[in-house]
Amino acid sequence: MTLFYLFAAVAVIASLLVIAQRNPVYSVLLLIASFGALSGLYVLLEAPFLAVIQIIVYAGAIMVLFLFVVMLLNAPHEETEHDEKIHPLRRPGPMRFGAALAIVLVVQLLWALTRIGEPAAFEAAAVSSVRTLGHVLFTDYAFPFEVTSVLILVAMVGAVVLAKRDSRSGGTSAPPM
């Protein structure tokens, strides 16, 4: 239980700091900390393979991609001078709407969760072996698995096409942006 609260606190605080930071580099690094805490929660849920995947794929690959783009663009600071001068209640509509939406979302979800009463601790046996997971993945979920490979291929081609610098100036092969 103590470990759960520790990981939960790290995840929530790091996530809050992610959206409170001005500098995207710190945001990405804090999100990696948050993912590490979530990985610990997966271990507590007896899903060790997912915990490893979370660290390797999410923290190791996806977040490094984000960090790479942040450093490539070299535009670390948000233009907030304008927003800082405005009274919080006079901020643009989406900001107020988003803050209100987040509060409403938390209240609704917590209310719904308190209605179902307190369940007992986990009774069912945990499925934690990679063997079982692989078996399910390649039998019941074989078709979604193959579709996922097509999705990754499309994403790869799309990323290359979108990020490609137009070699011929004024050429017509540029993507319509």
Added chain:
Amino acid sequence: MPTLNDYLILSAILFAIGTAGVFVRRNLITILLSIEIMLNAVNLSFVAFGRSLGSADGQVIVFFVITVAAAEAAVGLAIVIGLFRHRESLNPDSFTSLKW
């Protein structure tokens, strides 16, 4: 032992943080990061439900979510790079060409 409710409440809080981030921040990269927070909140509930039901399906779905998140990050960041080349800005308010 933490119960299913504890994990679901944590997941709800993380999802709300991600939602707030999408609306409050004025930086395209931070908005993409907030989307990743939301995806991870949902992943946590999938794993918690799978653990509660003693089923492997929850963990398998999380694999697919991670894969889709990787594809989304690759395409989204490519679009961000393209937008930055055109406007030299990451503020979503500066991309209003499609606004009528």
